[in-house]
Amino acid sequence: MKKTPSPQPAKIESFDLPPGRxxxxxxxxxxxxxxxxxxxxxxxxxxxxxxxxxxxxxxxxxxxxxxxxxxxxxxxxxxxxxxxxxxxxxxxxxxxxxxxxxxxxxxFVEGELLSEFLLHQPEERLPVFEGLHLLNTLAAGVQQIHTQGEYHGDLHADNVIIRRYGLGFEIKLVDLFHWGGRKRENIQEDVFDLIRLFYDAIGGKTYYAGHPPIVKQICCGLKKSLIAKKFKTAGHLRKFLETMEWD
Ligand SMILES: Nc1ncnc2c1ncn2[C@@H]1O[C@H](COP(=O)(O)OP(=O)(O)OP(=O)(O)O)[C@@H](O)[C@H]1O
Ligand SMILES: [Mg+2]
Missing domain, CATH: 3.30.200.20 (Phosphorylase Kinase; domain 1)
Structure with a gap:
């Protein structure tokens, strides 16, 4: 006799939990x-x-x-x-x-998502100098993850919460992802995502050509192979940021 498969539970798209529950x-x-x-x-x-x-x-x-x-x-x-x-x-x-x-x-992290924060900046982007501060804060935080041989795995603007913004940034990352596969490659992917966050925060493709050379030295036109040669971990990126010569 053919076995009837047990019915799949309905896919939950939203939990709809009301305040007070x-x-x-x-x-x-x-x-x-x-x-x-x-x-x-x-x-x-x-x-x-x-x-x-x-x-x-x-x-x-x-x-x-x-x-x-x-x-x-x-x-x-x-x-x-x-x-x-x-x-x-x-x-x-x-x-x-x-x-x-x-x-x-x-x-619970108080603050504002980076994606929303950017929306109310002039031209919806950060000036390069502030973008570099943001990148340096992110790289310093992620460096501590990479030092432990781990990776974040899900670095994008909806996972970055800006808690305070003044001379520098105070930031929390609210999410993580486990991809499996080799750690070294996932660490490299984090570095690429950090640079991508910086690239987007300072205006993305529209403004890239007009940015100073230092931005190009970091972003490498978002070419993964070039980025991988220069920055293998967030620590390498941070070292570059801390010792770069401003032009
Ligand atoms: N600890 C927290 N404190 C404050 N807000 C948070 C916290 N965790 C998550 N959030 C908010 O909830 C949103 C969704 O959370 P989270 O990123 O963990 O979900 P997700 O399903 O893993 O998202 P993703 O699509 O990035 O995988 C975040 O973008 C952020 O706005
Ligand atoms: Mg998320």
């Missing part, structure tokens, strides 16, 4: 914060202490066998001494829309 009896939802490829993030308050935190709920179809959530938690834990990353607290399981959902509790 209690999670795992311990946390109260304060509001929706953002969403991405892996899941949704809400601001929560721990009921026992009143402390505010963030919870990331993983979409089950992007978290088969809990692999995504577990890699994420382990990597954040391993890299807990890196100040550019959020601190992992604990994992919870909840029921939502008839399915078991894995939730990851972390620090």
């Amino acid at each position: 209690i999670l795992a009896r311990k946390y109260e939802i304060l509001g929706f914060v953002g969403s991405g490829w892996q899941g949704e993030v809400y601001m929560i308050r721990e009921r026992a202490t009143g402390i505010e935190r963030a919870v990331k709920l993983f979409f089950p179809h992007r978290n088969a066998n809990d692999k995504t959530a577990v890699f994420y938690a382990r990597k954040l834990h391993k890299l807990r001494s890196c100040p550019i990353l959020i601190q992992y607290h604990n994992q919870e399981k909840i029921r939502c829309k008839g399915q078991d959902i894995t939730c990851l509790i972390s620090d």
Whole structure:
């Protein structure tokens, strides 16, 4: 007799958790914060202490066998001494829309996403000098990840939160990704993504030709092979930034 396959649970596109909803009896939802490829993030308050935190709920179809959530938690834990990353607290399981959902509790980061921050700059971009400051802050933070033989894996403008902006930047990265494969190649990919963030922050393709030579020395026309020859890790990039001669 032919076996009938068990019905696939409906794909969850959004968790739609309203403010006031209690999670795992311990946390109260304060509001929706953002969403991405892996899941949704809400601001929560721990009921026992009143402390505010963030919870990331993983979409089950992007978290088969809990692999995504577990890699994420382990990597954040391993890299807990890196100040550019959020601190992992604990994992919870909840029921939502008839399915078991894995939730990851972390620090809540106040600030503004780099993508939004750029939108209200003049011409929606940073002047080169400020862009270099941003890149240097990012490279210094990611350098500490690379020094531990790890990589971030998901560096883009929606994963960078600007906490403070003055003479320099204070930044947090809210996300991570585990790609598998060789670490050295993933570290190199981080370096490329950092340079891409800088390139976009100072205006992208539209303004590239008009930038001073130092920008071209860093961006290398976004050619991965040229970047890989010059900067193998965020540390190499940072060293270059700290010793470059301004022209
Ligand atoms: N700890 C946090 N504190 C404050 N805001 C956060 C926090 N974590 C995430 N966010 C916000 O929620 C959004 C989605 O979170 P996150 O990037 O972790 O989701 P994702 O599904 O992994 O996204 P991606 O598409 O980058 O993989 C972020 O872009 C950011 O705006
Ligand atoms: Mg993200």
